[in-house]
Amino acid sequence: MADIKDERCLDGFSGRIGQSLRLLDTADGRRQIRALDCPCGQDPACWESFQEALAYARGARHRPEYRKVARNRRASAMQVATADFLHAPEIHHIDLEDYHGRRGDLIRIYASDDVAVTRLGVLIVDSANHLIEMGMARHDEGDRWVYRARRQAPGEHVRVIVDAADLPGHLTEGRAEKTV
Secondary structure (H helix, E strand, O other), X not given: OEEOOOOHHXXXXXXXXXXXXXXXXXXXXOEEEEEOOOOOOOOHHXXXXXXXXXXXXXXXXXXXXXXXXXXXXXXXXXXXXXXXHHOOOEEEEEEXXXXXXXXXXXXXXXXXXXXXXXXXXXXXEEOOOOEEEEEEOEEEEOOEEEEEOOOOOOOOEEEEEEEEEEOOOOXXXXXXXEEO
């Protein structure tokens, strides 16, 4: 990426320069020339995903969440929304230390996304995959979410299945098991 110092020769110009460069205005008013990387190469599935990301971003770029992140990153809301579409949320850790299969026990989940995790669902099943309970975790702070158990686990072994969603609606699943 290069900043342009003397803009007189580029007045009225925007967009691509040949096959590998792009002239753009940044959120803070600077003009830059950036190299166009082609992460997809000739992969049609990758190009299709990128086209879907652009279509999503065109409709979502006016959302306040994207505009706020764009200001902080000194990028455009279109860039932020496109990147968000291309990156699913991550579940880093499911902490079962304070869960003992009793009503009121806490499960802590650490999940993040490049913009925001919008919701986090929790499913608790027994060793035979019979549902014990399910519900939504509440956001605590930072990347931490908390779920408080509402039912007693009937057996000794439980599996906790968590799914995290982001603004575009992508889901990421994580699992943890414990003998209670």
